[in-house]
Amino acid sequence: MDKPVIQVKDLYKIYRIGTNKVRALNGVDFSIEKGEFCCIVGTSGSGKSTLLNMLAGLEKPTKGQIVIAGEHIESKNESQLVNFRQAHVGFIFQSYNLMQNMTAIENVAMPLTFQGVSKWERERRAIKMLKLVGLGKYMRHRPGEMSGGQQQRVGIARALVVNPEIVFADEPTGNLDSNTTIEVLQLIKKISREKNQTMVMVTHDNYLAGFGDRIIQIRDGKIIRNVDNREQARRQMEELVNGTASAPEASPQAENTAAAQTPENTTAMQTEDGAQQVTDAQNKPGSIWDEVNETIKNGGDIQS
């Protein structure tokens, strides 16, 4: 981790509905370093998706600056933004957004068609990427023939196949059960770490945000907390892998005690139990982790 790859200065997004103004982002400043796994956390309606969409150049800010990989996003036109996204950015969506009539290989290979990669090479890289996410046996399956967790792993493979510098993920585990949530989160973290990619993940779940190297907490369009969380994230992951996860409701990430008891923290509470089961799964022969670890050991770099 070294220099900032994302810099946001005095960012505003104001939506006008009739005579009503909604300040979805109300003066936001922060930066994210290269290689950081940054979690943006906040309750529903706090402005998380708005912020992510601005960063990815999907929406124009009302005011302010966004500098990504040295380029000013806010001053780009539509076609410049398309080029920028293809060159630097990968997305993981809550609802996977896979093409239902395509196999896993075809879905993952798709972003490479925009880069003029040959069909043979596209397939080769897609297969390597699918093995990296532990889906070697499901490469010819269509989304309807896979579980939610498997579909999201296809979504991850598709986002990462172009080897993007930055990956944006909006509630990537929002549709998954607690065990699968942890599994998918570990996978995202492991791969982005291996490739020194910068990852920006939006979540409403304080426990999940606790895995971030940096936590940016947002409320009513303003940042109310921005902390370097590397040490705690390492510890939280260690506790998870060793099966000694402490009660998530005791986590220092909870905004306050009342917040820890709101329904939005239900997943966090369920994950304590999930943690043990994922640890068991990681130790069991034949789990996805064998394939993931093996692929990484064999030089998981899909570009080679």
Ligand SMILES: Nc1ncnc2c1ncn2[C@@H]1O[C@H](COP(=O)(O)OP(=O)(O)OP(=O)(O)O)[C@@H](O)[C@H]1O
């Ligand atoms: N296109 C839009 N037009 C008008 N208001 C909008 C629009 N998009 C978002 N908003 C408003 O901006 C605020 C922030 O919305 P945003 O979608 O960023 O929240 P969020 O934190 O992602 O919430 P959630 O966790 O529910 O996804 C909300 O008050 C929302 O109603």
Ligand SMILES: [Mg+2]
């Ligand atoms: Mg949202």
